[in-house]
Amino acid sequence: MTTLEITNLHKEFVDAYTGETVVAIGDVSFSIEQGEFISVLGPSGCGKTTVLNIVAGFDTQTSGSVMVGGKAVDGPSPERGVVFQSFALFPWKTVLGNVTFGLRMRGVARQDREPIAQRYLELVGLEGFERKFPHELSGGMQQRLGVARVLANEPEVMLMDEPFASVDAQTRRKLQEDLTGIFETKRPTVFFVTHDVDEAVFLADRVVVLSTRPSQVSEIVTVPLERPRNWRSTLDNPDFRRTVTYLTDLLAGELDGAVGTETPAGAVGES
Ligand SMILES: Nc1ncnc2c1ncn2[C@@H]1O[C@H](COP(=O)(O)OP(=O)(O)OP(=O)(O)O)[C@@H](O)[C@H]1O
Ligand SMILES: [Mg+2]
Numbered sequence: 700m701t702t703l704e705i706t707n708l709h710k711e712f713v714d715a716y717t718g719e720t721v722v723a724i725g726d727v728s729f730s731i732e733q734g735e736f737i738s739v740l741g742p743s744g745c746g747k748t749t750v751l752n753i754v755a756g757f758d759t760q761t762s763g764s765v766m767v768g769g770k771a772v773d774g775p776s777p778e779r780g781v782v783f784q785s786f787a788l789f790p791w792k793t794v795l796g797n798v799t800f801g802l803r804m805r806g807v808a809r810q811d812r813e814p815i816a817q818r819y820l821e822l823v824g825l826e827g828f829e830r831k832f833p834h835e836l837s838g839g840m841q842q843r844l845g846v847a848r849v850l851a852n853e854p855e856v857m858l859m860d861e862p863f864a865s866v867d868a869q870t871r872r873k874l875q876e877d878l879t880g881i882f883e884t885k886r887p888t889v890f891f892v893t894h895d896v897d898e899a900v901f902l903a904d905r906v907v908v909l910s911t912r913p914s915q916v917s918e919i920v921t922v923p924l925e926r927p928r929n930w931r932s933t934l935d936n937p938d939f940r941r942t943v944t945y946l947t948d949l950l951a952g953e954l955d956g957a958v959g960t961e962t963p964a965g966a967v968g969e970s
Contacts, residue, residue, distance in 0.1 A: 708763035725913025738899035741909030780849035
């Protein structure tokens with residue numbers, strides 16, 4: 700069953716000062732099946748975040764359609780939970796309070812909120828930290844709290860825009876494994892934006908590659924890896940290496956194509 704369907708999505712921004720039109724998304728179409736993990740890769744500025752914002756309901760398209768669960772997106776909803784790069788936690792609420800807040804907003808009965816929140820905190824390895832405040836957690840733990848908070852709302856689609864970009868390499872590997880474990884347990888539908896080819900392949904069932912602006916889907920690559928996955932057995936896996944090399948070459952080609960075209964000076968391809 701298709702959960703998310705993006706059809707001929709096109710987005711233009713008009714510069715408030717110059718009146719100039721910027722095409723942020725050219726013509727993008729792809730869909731995500733229920734319980735599928737999709738990574739979206741593409742050169743900087745090709746419109747990945749803009750697509751995600753439109754799916755989240757934070758922004759609207761110029762033309763084309765976005766359907767989630769058969770309904771056109773019209774504004775933000777807990778059905779499309781967003782894990783922000785900057786965590787966006789409530790600093791004045793405890794770890795537990797950060798998770799129960801969304802449940803309250805969704806109208807979950809008071810006596811059910813804590814047990815549900817507790818379950819998701821365990822899932823992300825934060826049991827024992829319920830009464831702490833976000834500033835008492837490490838960056839990686841805050842990110843996992845962000846994931847727990849979104850998962851607790853049992854969203855139809857989980858939207859993640861480079862959520863691990865600001866953590867160190869080791870924590871990042873750990874978070875990727877945690878996310879894979881959570882995905883394999885709960886099977887949410889995930890739309891994951893990243894610049895990191897290894898990360899995209901390790902996590903996803905399929906990788907959607909966007910071209911430079913005006914962006915289109917240049918290719919959709921199926922990841923030939925079994926689940927459950929972990930880094931230890933994945934790194935040397937020839938199928939993993941081959942897929943990473945293929946995507947890296949594909950992206951390099953896209954970047955070459957951008958040189959001397961409409962890409963802003965200094966953005967890419969200076970070599
Ligand atoms: N609010 C806005 N107003 C005007 N232009 C915008 C706005 N948001 C994005 N853009 C432009 O739209 C294009 C796509 O931006 P977007 O942030 O979606 O790219 P991205 O693929 O997420 O890039 P990155 O990989 O660097 O995060 C860029 O050229 C950007 O300058
Ligand atoms: Mg972005």
